[in-house]
Amino acid sequence: MYIVKRVGQALLTFVAVVSVTFALVRAMPGGPADFIRAKVMRSGGSDEISMSEINSLTETYTNIDPSTPMHVQYFNYVSSVLQGDLGESIWYNKPVAEILIDAAPWTIFLLSVSILLTFGIGIVLGAVMAYLEGTKFDGASTIGSMFLNSVPYYVAAIFMVYIVSIQLGFLPQSGRFDAALQPALTVEFVSSMLRHAVLPIVSLVITGFGGVAITMRGNAIQEIGEDYIRVAHLRGVPGRRIATRYVGRNAILPMYTNFMISIGFMFGGSVILEQIFAYEGLGYYLLDAINSKDYPLMMGGFLLISFAVLVCILVADLTYSKIDPRISDTGSREAY
């Protein structure tokens, strides 16, 4: 029942995203039709291009035929998106889906590693800080975490490009892999791929784990003070077991909302991050499309980023209900 509800909600959200995209395209001043008309005129086609030809061209590119009534346009748009047809890129003259399917795994790789590392490091550090509360280590790491938490990830990215790539020359500055290499499952290619991913991942993780650590520290400190922990100690439960099973678990659970927000935040951040590192992922193409006014690619990029976020959140949601059984029992409260 819980699973059905979450999947249903994810679908509803996706339809909402598609609707927002549709509304944005319709609300655009001029809109794609004008842009395509201008493009056809510029490219020296026949001067006598008819309105119906423009409309059909617009439909090829964006899946929206401006000559039909609004609800038909909406229905056609949603159904073609759900079938995986995202239109055709005006700039690259390729199907949008093709471009984005090539880009998506890179973004997902980059961000899922970053998110897991951010939360992994943050949670461990926060727990250690809570156990050492009041010591010098705690004080120093709290200040350090707060400071790193107030650095935007793109500032860290630029800073690291400056230090690590340009001044020290340790790691490559841009791209997904060495341009001289062909994508293949060789040691050389994989290591090049990893080397290119290090800086983007580090800039997200280093600016993100501080916030997680501080929250975790607060939660763990509170759990350590609870009576049942004292009882567990008196009962002779090993300290390690108390730390992981009792304190750790209960301190992590309330951070679930933070985790969901972080997924959206980090995927959204890929637009800026991939631009800085010229990393050809979803965010890179989204910005590229905006700058070249490539409406179909723009819409497709936005839809696919949202889709990736939705899938990640759904996975997080479903695993969370496995860890914390209370969540699937929403209970029935009286309505006032």
Place this chain on the structure above:
Amino acid sequence: MAEKNSSFSQSDDYASGAGKAASKEEIYREWVDMALLAPLRVAWNDWRTQVGSLIILFYVLMGTVGVALVDPPTEGQGPRLTTAFQDWSVPLGTNNLGESILSATVHATPPMLQMIAAGAVFSTAVATVIGTVSGYKGGAVDRVLTTLTDIAMTIPGLPLIILLAAMFNPTNPAVIGILLTINAWAGLARSIRSQVLSLRDHSYVEASRIMGAPTRRILKDDILPNIMPYVLINFVNSARGVIFGSVGLYYLGLLGGVHENWGIMLDGAYSNGAIYSLKGLHWLTVPMIAIVGISFGLVLFAQGTEKLFNPRIRARHAETVEDTAPYQE
């Protein structure tokens, strides 16, 4: 969380035998004292609050007084690409057009403060309304609002903001601020809702309900005062979000307009090769320091005051708070 609601003033009246309800002004004054001034006095004892407030004050002064003291940036204020601390007419150096970095940094502050204020007010207000109503009402209203909140929370904010910014090209700082928090309210609304869930069944809320007080009044008088401190802290957090977002968008060149912005400076420095030589380094680091400085100030302020209001953190610090706290658990 300590409870305070409008009924305390009524019980005072009964005790003093005044017999009539306290005037609006008295309730208000008492509320300000209990909910705002006393916690702030306690919070001030924390060094983080002090340092944070001083940093924020510095930026506010920079955005008000500083603008009057420092000339607006123009081309040729000094020799091109002067490094910092060389020429005292341009203390922080100049960029490739000879614009003073100090002028650009200072004159970027007022629009930034406007954006922060507009964005933070908008997102906190929306979050508070949606969070309290959905938490208190329950039932169908709650389901609809929770679904709405979850949808807003899962739509990746930055790409949406970027699309909207690219399409409508806002230039007014207040509009940009609101645009940047277009779905930032969702996370806060969710946590406010869960706080309200634990408040709604308290006896004094139930009393109000039985007495037939309208929902609007219960929310305003009984629920809101309890979550107000929490809301104020999150005001600071969403301010930080606005800074990150606006600088990022200006960096990408998606927000144009007439304003100076630290993001525009960063972009200029990065794309004009300041990153490749030591001569241009100040051009890159000064806006970085400005961005990190103000958000560090906000984070310190939020952390310093949070332990007062966050029930999870407060538990362990209860003794230190209770000595000075205005109200008992």
